[in-house]
Amino acid sequence: MRGKIDKMDIQLIKLLAKNSRLTYKELAEILRTTRQRISRRMEKLERIGAIKKYTVIPDFDRLGYIYMIIGITIKPGIPMEPVIEKLKMEENVKIIERAVGSHNLVIHMVAPKEMKEIEKRINDLSSKIEGIDKMDITFITDIVKFEIL
Amino acid sequence: MRGKIDKMDIQLIKLLAKNSRLTYKELAEILRTTRQRISRRMEKLERIGAIKKYTVIPDFDRLGYIYMIIGITIKPGIPMEPVIEKLKMEENVKIIERAVGSHNLVIHMVAPKEMKEIEKRINDLSSKIEGIDKMDITFITDIVKFEIL
Numbered sequence: 702m703r704g705k706i707d708k709m710d711i712q713l714i715k716l717l718a719k720n721s722r723l724t725y726k727e728l729a730e731i732l733r734t735t736r737q738r739i740s741r742r743m744e745k746l747e748r749i750g751a752i753k754k755y756t757v758i759p760d761f762d763r764l765g766y767i768y769m770i771i772g773i774t775i776k777p778g779i780p781m782e783p784v785i786e787k788l789k790m791e792e793n794v795k796i797i798e799r800a801v802g803s804h805n806l807v808i809h810m811v812a813p814k815e816m817k818e819i820e821k822r823i824n825d826l827s828s829k830i831e832g833i834d835k836m837d838i839t840f841i842t843d844i845v846k847f848e849i850l
Numbered sequence: 851m852r853g854k855i856d857k858m859d860i861q862l863i864k865l866l867a868k869n870s871r872l873t874y875k876e877l878a879e880i881l882r883t884t885r886q887r888i889s890r891r892m893e894k895l896e897r898i899g900a901i902k903k904y905t906v907i908p909d910f911d912r913l914g915y916i917y918m919i920i921g922i923t924i925k926p927g928i929p930m931e932p933v934i935e936k937l938k939m940e941e942n943v944k945i946i947e948r949a950v951g952s953h954n955l956v957i958h959m960v961a962p963k964e965m966k967e968i969e970k971r972i973n974d975l976s977s978k979i980e981g982i983d984k985m986d987i988t989f990i991t992d993i994v995k996f997e998i999l
Contacts, residue, residue: 706913714913717906721870754907756998757866763900764855764863764999770949770956772921772988789995797995800919803986807919811999837952837986839921846938846946849905850913850960 706751709734711850713742714752718849721755758847766811767819771826772804772837779832781806787829793822804837806830855900858883860999862891863901867998870904907996915960916968920975921953921986928981930955936978942971953986955979 709732716728725736725743732739746752761768775781781799788794788808796809808826812819827833858881865877874885874892881888895901910917924930930948937943937957945958957975961968976982 711913714906714908718908719905721904721906749912750909751912752906753909753993754996755870756868756905756907756996757863757870757901758903758905759863759867759999760899760902763898764860766999769951770919770921770947772919772952772986785994794995795997795999796993798919798990799992799994800988800990802918802988803921804988807988807990837921839949839951839953839956841947841949841956843948844902844945845934845948846943847903847905848944850908850915850944 706746706749710742710746710751713739714746715850717752717755758844760844761811761841762843765814767814768841769810769812769819769823770839770841771808771810771823772839773806773808773830773833774804774835775806775830776832776834784830788826791826791829794826804835855895855898859891859895859900862888863895864999866901866904907993909993910960910990911992914963916963917990918959918961918968918972919988919990920957920959920972921988922955922957922979922982923953923984924955924979925981925983933979937975940975940978943975953984 712732713728716723716731725739728739729736785797788797793810793812794808795811798807800807810822812822823838827836861881862877865872865880874888877888878885934946937946942959943957944960947956949956959971961971972987976985
């Protein structure tokens with residue numbers, strides 16, 4: 702049974718998605734179980750990688766940043782692994798997602814609100830990725846709704 | 851000074867972005883201040899909207915879901931507000947972002963791993979948005995890196 706995800710795990714992740722600062726006690730009360738069981742479940746979910754991270758969603762604009770989503774299509778036949786390994790090390794690259802569909806690589810970047818700096822970072826990024834076929838750059842101006850599950 | 855964001859606020863948000871479950875005590879120790887001051891700062895950041903949410907990043911694949919990012923370009927002149935208000939109510943639409951650039955609306959959806967169901971949800975979504983010029987659908991297969999700030 703270790704490593705298996707059940708209904709209670711999904712409920713627990715949904716609660717944490719709404720508020721990851723809920724204490725073991727609060728989670729236990731909502732799910733009508735004990736703190737020990739909640740703590741054991743969360744440890745399991747972290748260990749098997751079902752929970753990747755507890756994080757915060759800031760208002761980037763409020764903090765003085767521009768948040769960009771860059772959808773990249775790499776030409777067929779180009780191996781993605783070396784590209785991803787290189788990008789992982791980049792301080793400016795915050796999120797890297799492998800994908801299929803319109804894009805096969807999605808990159809999220811945060812930059813200060815200066816067009817020259819943004820241009821530089823985008824050029825830097827594209828120079829590091831071999832075989833780019835298409836690059837769709839979208840600047841997020843407002844996060845209107847944010848739920849995870 | 852209320853509502854102003856300083857260096858310490860940014861440091862605090864960066865710590866919470868790495869692990870939003872850190873306690874006031876742990877945060878106070880790292881930032882060499884008191885629990886009371888941390889708690890007051892976090893309250894301020896939540897109140898002014900600089901912190902939008904404490905959440906968890908799951909492994910969608912592990913939980914049995916497909917995670918999609920849909921970049922939408924709406925024809926010029928079409929008002930976005932009614933579209934956004936309609937989409938906010940949609941249970942399947944998890945994240946809605948206003949944007950400028952390649953797309954002016956970015957939608958994140960989560961769906962069970964069944965192509966028929968995915969097709970249905972995408973068709974449902976597009977039928978609800980007036981004046982779509984272009985729709986780029988990207989299925990996220992793996993989150994390789996995830997940092998926020």
